[in-house]
Every structure is written in C-alpha cells, then in structure tokens.
Amino acid sequence: MKNLRLKAARAAQDLSQQALADRVGVTRQTINAIEKGDYNPTINLCIAICKELGKTLDELFWE
Amino acid sequence: MKNLRLKAARAAQDLSQQALADRVGVTRQTINAIEKGDYNPTINLCIAICKELGKTLDELFWE
DNA sequence: ACAAATTGTAAAATATTCTTGACAAATTAT
DNA sequence: ATAATTTGTCAAGAATATTTTACAATTTGT
Numbered sequence: 001m002k003n004l005r006l007k008a009a010r011a012a013q014d015l016s017q018q019a020l021a022d023r024v025g026v027t028r029q030t031i032n033a034i035e036k037g038d039y040n041p042t043i044n045l046c047i048a049i050c051k052e053l054g055k056t057l058d059e060l061f062w063e
Numbered sequence: 064m065k066n067l068r069l070k071a072a073r074a075a076q077d078l079s080q081q082a083l084a085d086r087v088g089v090t091r092q093t094i095n096a097i098e099k100g101d102y103n104p105t106i107n108l109c110i111a112i113c114k115e116l117g118k119t120l121d122e123l124f125w126e
Numbered sequence: 127a128c129a130a131a132t133t134g135t136a137a138a139a140t141a142t143t144c145t146t147g148a149c150a151a152a153t154t155a156t
Numbered sequence: 157a158t159a160a161t162t163t164g165t166c167a168a169g170a171a172t173a174t175t176t177t178a179c180a181a182t183t184t185g186t
Contacts, residue, residue, distance in 0.1 A: 010135080016130075016131080016132060016133085017133070018131090018133095019133075025080070026174070026175085027174070027175055027176080028132095028133085028138095029134095029135085029174080029175080029176090030173085030174060030175080032133070032134070032135085033135095033173095033174090036135090038091055039173080040104065040105045040106060040107045040172080040173075041106055041173075041174090042091045042103045042104065042105055042142085042143080042173070042174095043103060043104055043106050043109050043124055044103045044107070045173090045174090046106050047124075047125070047126075050083075050125075056120075056121050056125055057119075057120035057121050057124060057125045058119050058120050058121040058125070060109070061120060062113075062119055062121075063110075070135085079161080079162060079163085080162075080163070081161090081162075081163095089144070090145055090146075091162095091163085092143070092144080092145075092146090092164095092166095093143085093144055093145080094145095095163070095164070095165085096144090096165095099164080099165095102142075102143080103142080104143075104144090105143070105144090105172085105173080108143090108144090115182085
C-alpha cells in the first residue's frame with residue numbers, strides 16, 4: 001500500500017523525489033519505492049526523511 | 064547509543080529478549096542488537112515490536 | 127506543440143539486516 | 157552455593173535493502 005502521507009509531506013515542501021533523496025543521502029529510486037509502498041526501509045532512513053520533512057515517525061510511518 | 068526505552072518497555076511487560084523475539088518473529092540476537100543500539104532495523108520490525116509492547120514508533124524509536 | 131523535469135519501473139551488483147549455532151558472563155531462583 | 161534463566165557477543169551464511177544504470181510514461185513550463 002502506498003505511503004501517501006509521505007508523498008503529501010514532500011509535496012508540501014515542494015521537493016521532488018530527487019531533491020528529497022539528495023538531502024537524505026539515498027537514491028531517487030529508494031524514495032520512489034518507499035512512496036510506492038512495496039518496500040521495507042530501515043528506521044534510520046525513515047528518521048532522516050522525517051527530519052527533512054518536519055514530521056515525526058508516527059506522522060509518516062505509523063498506521 | 065542504547066535504546067533504553069525499548070528495554071524498559073519490554074521489562075514493563077515482563078518479557079525476556081527471547082520471548083519478545085519469539086512474538087515478533089525474529090531471533091534473540093536481533094532484539095539484543097537493537098537494544099544495544101549499534102543497529103539499524105527495518106521499519107516493519109520496529110512496528111512489530113511497538114505493537115507487541117503497546118507503544119508507538121515515536122515512543123520507542125523517535126529521539 | 128515542444129522541451130524539460132518528474133515519475134514509474136526493471137535487472138544486476140553491492141551493502142547491510144537478520145539468522146544460525148555456539149559459548150561465556152551475568153542475573154535470578156531455589 | 158548450585159542450577160536455571162537471561163544477557164552479551166562473535167563469526168559465517170542467508171535474506172533483503174539500497175545502488176547503479178537505463179529507458180519509457182507522465183507531468184509541468186514556455
């Protein structure tokens with residue numbers, strides 16, 4: 001299932017997948033895969049994404 | 064850095080590392096490594112641990 | 127309509143999580 | 157004090173997250 005909260009939070013900051021990936025230090029495909037949802041990222045990556053988007057783990061990754 | 068919140072939450076449920084590992088479906092060493100802190104678990108595992116201990120991601124894995 | 131940027135997706139290679147088996151140190155119970 | 161349970165740790169292998177390269181589909185800007 002897609003992670004639409006992540007997609008929305010990224011859009012709210014006007015960041016492309018590429019731009020977010022750069023800031024977080026991963027590739028665009030990794031961000032894409034996480035948003036797509038068929039993926040199980042590490043928590044450190046999740047935390048890095050959250051910090052960059054000004055959100056918490058619960059806000060972006062808790063159901 | 065150690066994850067003492069996880070250790071405390073597990074103690075609060077009176078679960079050994081082994082018992083928690085069994086319920087979550089991983090090995091004892093994996094739980095040990097996460098509590099020890101020199102580790103970067105996947106978010107699905109973190110979520111499974113949280114659910115088993117009645118906590119949220121922010122409560123156990125957010126700084 | 128056209129160009130540029132963004133997104134979706136895939137296969138192969140690399141890095142890291144997680145498992146398995148094992149043993150010693152420390153704690154808890156009797 | 158002894159046994160039983162729990163915890164800390166290590167090395168090698170299996171499983172999977174992430175990278176790299178690449179190309180097509182979609183969206184955005186002019």
